[in-house]
Amino acid sequence: MKNSFQNIQAFLEKRLEKRPSGWDMFSKEMVSTFLRAFDESSKVVWVSCYTFPMELLRAFDVIPFDFEIACNILPTAVGGNGSSIMISAEKEGYSRDICSFYRLALGAHSQGILPKGDLFLTSSNYCNGKSKTNEILASYQGKESVLFDLPNEISKSSIKYVSSQLQEISNKLENLTGEKLDPDRLREAIRWSNRARSSYQEVNQLMKTKPCPWDGYKACLLGISGCLFWGSPLRDKINQMLISEMKERIQSGKLFPENYRILWFPWVPVQQTNIFTMLKENKINVVMVEAARVYWSEIDESDPFEGLALKALQDPHLGKADKRLKAILELTKEHEVDGVIHFSTPACRHENGSTRLIRDAMRNEGIAFLNLDGDMTDERSYFPEQTMAKLSSFLEIFRK
Amino acid sequence: MNGFNNNFRKKRIGWLCSYVPAEIVIAAGLEPVRIQGQVEMVKEADSYMSLNNCPYLKNILDSGLQNKFKNLEGIVFTNSCDGMRRLYDIWTHHVQMPFSHMLEIPKKKDGNAIRYFSEQLHGLKTTLEKVFEVNISDDKLEKAIGLMNEHRKIIIKLFERQKESPPPYKGSELLALCLEEMTRPKDETTEKIKNVLERVEPPKSLKDKSPRILVMGNVIDKLNLFQMVEAVGASVVAFDTCLGLRHYSGAVEEGQDPIESIARRYLLKPSCARVPGFNERIERVEQLIQDYSVDGIIYSTGKFCDYAMFEAPVVERRLQNRQFPFLILENDYIWGDEGRVRTRIEAFVEMIKGDLN
Numbered sequence: 001m002k003n004s005f006q007n008i009q010a011f012l013e014k015r016l017e018k019r020p021s022g023w024d025m026f027s028k029e030m031v032s033t034f035l036r037a038f039d040e041s042s043k044v045v046w047v048s049c050y051t052f053p054m055e056l057l058r059a060f061d062v063i064p065f066d067f068e069i070a071c072n073i074l075p076t077a078v079g080g081n082g083s084s085i086m087i088s089a090e091k092e093g094y095s096r097d098i099c100s101f102y103r104l105a106l107g108a109h110s111q112g113i114l115p116k117g118d119l120f121l122t123s124s125n126y127c128n129g130k131s132k133t134n135e136i137l138a139s140y141q142g143k144e145s146v147l148f149d150l151p152n153e154i155s156k157s158s159i160k161y162v163s164s165q166l167q168e169i170s171n172k173l174e175n176l177t178g179e180k181l182d183p184d185r186l187r188e189a190i191r192w193s194n195r196a197r198s199s200y201q202e203v204n205q206l207m208k209t210k211p212c213p214w215d216g217y218k219a220c221l222l223g224i225s226g227c228l229f230w231g232s233p234l235r236d237k238i239n240q241m242l243i244s245e246m247k248e249r250i251q252s253g254k255l256f257p258e259n260y261r262i263l264w265f266p267w268v269p270v271q272q273t274n275i276f277t278m279l280k281e282n283k284i285n286v287v288m289v290e291a292a293r294v295y296w297s298e299i300d301e302s303d304p305f306e307g308l309a310l311k312a313l314q315d316p317h318l319g320k321a322d323k324r325l326k327a328i329l330e331l332t333k334e335h336e337v338d339g340v341i342h343f344s345t346p347a348c349r350h351e352n353g354s355t356r357l358i359r360d361a362m363r364n365e366g367i368a369f370l371n372l373d374g375d376m377t378d379e380r381s382y383f384p385e386q387t388m389a390k391l392s393s394f395l396e397i398f399r400k
Numbered sequence: 401m402n403g404f405n406n407n408f409r410k411k412r413i414g415w416l417c418s419y420v421p422a423e424i425v426i427a428a429g430l431e432p433v434r435i436q437g438q439v440e441m442v443k444e445a446d447s448y449m450s451l452n453n454c455p456y457l458k459n460i461l462d463s464g465l466q467n468k469f470k471n472l473e474g475i476v477f478t479n480s481c482d483g484m485r486r487l488y489d490i491w492t493h494h495v496q497m498p499f500s501h502m503l504e505i506p507k508k509k510d511g512n513a514i515r516y517f518s519e520q521l522h523g524l525k526t527t528l529e530k531v532f533e534v535n536i537s538d539d540k541l542e543k544a545i546g547l548m549n550e551h552r553k554i555i556i557k558l559f560e561r562q563k564e565s566p567p568p569y570k571g572s573e574l575l576a577l578c579l580e581e582m583t584r585p586k587d588e589t590t591e592k593i594k595n596v597l598e599r600v601e602p603p604k605s606l607k608d609k610s611p612r613i614l615v616m617g618n619v620i621d622k623l624n625l626f627q628m629v630e631a632v633g634a635s636v637v638a639f640d641t642c643l644g645l646r647h648y649s650g651a652v653e654e655g656q657d658p659i660e661s662i663a664r665r666y667l668l669k670p671s672c673a674r675v676p677g678f679n680e681r682i683e684r685v686e687q688l689i690q691d692y693s694v695d696g697i698i699y700s701t702g703k704f705c706d707y708a709m710f711e712a713p714v715v716e717r718r719l720q721n722r723q724f725p726f727l728i729l730e731n732d733y734i735w736g737d738e739g740r741v742r743t744r745i746e747a748f749v750e751m752i753k754g755d756l757n
Contacts, residue, residue, distance in 0.1 A: 092713060092717075093712070093713030093716060093717070093728075094709070094710070094713055095709045097452065097703070097704055097709060098706065098709050098710065099706075102710075124507050127482055127706070128481055128482050128674070128706040128707055129706045129710065131507075131676065132673075132706065132707060132710035132711065133710065135676050135678065136678075136710060136714060139678075139679070139714075145676065147507055147508060147676045149506055149507045149508050149513070151479075151504045151506070151516070152479050152485065152502070152504055153504060157515075157516055157519040157520075158504075158516070160516075161506070161512055161513070161515070161516035164512045165508075165512065320488070320489055320492075320502075321486070321489040322489070344450070346450075346452050347452060347704075347706075349450070349452060349453055349454075349482045349483055349486070349704065349706065350482035350483075350485065350486065352449070352450035352452065352453065352486075353449055353450070353453060353482065353483060353485070353486025353487070353489070353490070354486060354489060355450065356447065356448045356449070356490065357489060357490065357493060
């Protein structure tokens with residue numbers, strides 16, 4: 001992992017020297033952050049960045065390492081052959097019915113390519129597999145695994161329950177780093193987070209332009225992996241760069257031709273597929289992704305723990321599917337899409353369990369819906385011909 | 401007209417997870433009923449849930465879609481797992497049932513979690529009071545706590561007897577009794593359990609040297625597995641599942657704030673794989689091996705259960721380090737592939753017999 005990341009970092013640095021770009025800046029900083037986790041002197045906190053309020057970590061001198069995101073860069077590094085890593089986990093008894101993201105992480109551990117962690121944080125929302133993997137990986141390293149337990153409802157008592165956990169985690173971070181939490185530093189992280197939230201809204205606003213001035217695939221990756229930088233000035237900087245690039249494209253008219261507009265959810269495959277090439281060939285733009293939606297309100301810096309608890313609880317993947325449905329429908333209207341694609345990875349049970357409800361809701365609104373099966377990262381479970389056949393049928397709906 | 405079914409002596413409320421406190425339902429004058437899948441073959445549910453979802457939950461959904469739970473007034477769901485959360489979503493959209501409630505159960509068990517769970521239980525109490533137009537007083541809660549503690553005590557005594565050699569009861573007989581206890585009115589089953597407890601002689605089919613099997617895992621509410629084990633001359637001496645030992649372990653403290661005591665008991669009882677802490681669970685298994693003189697373990701789980709798919713290999717590795725026989729068996733809930741499973745059980749039991757001789 002370390003060597004691959006060093007190569008990616010060097011490649012991106014060169015590219016950035018030639019031409020600054022928000023996307024390259026984000027990718028390079030992400031890889032650099034993960035590389036710092038290999039530094040023996042670093043205090044490394046493994047964390048699910050897209051479900052944990054990263055602003056709290058920013059108040060301490062720790063390096064965040066997200067095993068899901070880091071490991072999903074690996075298939076690219078091994079020529080799209082992620083299964084060569086997953087097999088190590090499967091040999092240890094982990095079923096192929098487990099999400100490929102987690103088999104990848106467990107396999108990477110078996111191959112001894114992951115950095116050490118000092119504290120293993122994860123959250124209960126999104127899926128059951130994430131917290132189990134975190135606990136197993138922590139035990140392999142003989143370190144403490146902490147679950148950030150998020151209820152599926154927002155009330156005074158759930159906010160209190162969640163903020164008390166954040167207080168406990170803060171205490172653990174104090175013990176780990178030997179430094180007391182500096183309230184001013186936490187407030188500063190929250191201020192940066194709020195500022196970046198605002199610039200991110202501007203990014204999404206620009207995505208509404210016709211034709212769309214950015215790439216939905218990248219927007220999805222930024223929506224998830226970009227959470228690594230909430231609370232840091234870098235996130236706002238990346239957003240600002242993306243905003244000026246999009247404005248420039250709009251002004252110059254250098255935009256992808258656009259016959260049809262698509263909303264994509266919940267995640268994009270990180271293995272190589274022919275999906276996006278085919279969409280491009282047919283002038284279909286993914287103009288918005290669910291993962292990019294700003295679902296949380298501004299964080300109250302005067303009460304940081306409660307503010308961060310509320311942000312965590314507002315995650316649309318918590319609670320009834322109706323909450324997500326409503327948000328997805330709003331996105332279809334705001335971004336004036338012609339259809340939606342739901343990418344269904346086999347082991348994503350919390351997500352797939354909502355597919356039928358989402359499909360029905362889309363049909364009721366007269367929005368074309370495609371449920372596209374395919375694994376996120378296990379090339380053994382991706383079938384290009386089948387995918388093409390399904391996509392072709394979907395395109396026919398537009399052409400009619 | 402409340403739209404509820406009034407044919408039963410008491411209105412019945414279904415539950416699917418061992419963390420739903422029967423005490424509050426009983427105190428509301430309702431009958432808590434563990435619900436089981438009612439269909440042999442899932443048909444409709446496959447178009448609502450993906451193929452890779454838990455077969456137990458799909459069976460429940462299919463049963464609901466086919467109106468097989470018409471004797472229930474409602475169901476208390478829990479956030480036990482991803483599948484259960486999605487079942488609740490689909491249920492509330494597509495299944496006709498007058499009442500359904502989602503009970504939030506923390507995945508932690510410290511003071512903050514107990515406080516939060518107490519508040520959730522107050523919410524359940526208030527909802528039942530409102531929907532069923534009843535009053536759940538502290539006195540009623542105390543009585544229900546007493547009743548459930550008594551039930552648990554007797555069932556645990558039955559399990560305790562299983563430590564003897566040979567064990568006095570067949571595992572399938574015990575499971576059938578637990579199932580009855582969870583699905584029939586409590587006052588009907590109390591005497592029956594006591595009668596079974598009084599029986600001293602083991603069934604003739606159980607021999608002194610039969611391999612002693614511990615079954616662990618999640619939902620096993622069919623007798624097939626246990627009967628297959630027994631058919632090849634082994635005994636299921638205990639089962640630590642959602643319907644077994646861990647469901648009955650631990651009492652609710654009496655004479656304290658009833659809701660808080662209930663919250664404490666349910667969160668602090670031996671945990672299932674949904675809660676962090678597999679080391680604690682492995683220690684429990686090791687203790688059970690010792691207490692019940694276990695010769696081999698069958699870890700049984702429904703297919704696509706993420707918790708089990710992660711945890712079973714961890715437990716297996718730990719026990720295999722000490723050469724302890726361990727078999728992981730996935731099932732489709734109805735045990736439709738019994739022939740294949742039987743072959744694996746036969747081989748497993750033969751291996752243990754070989755070790756014992």
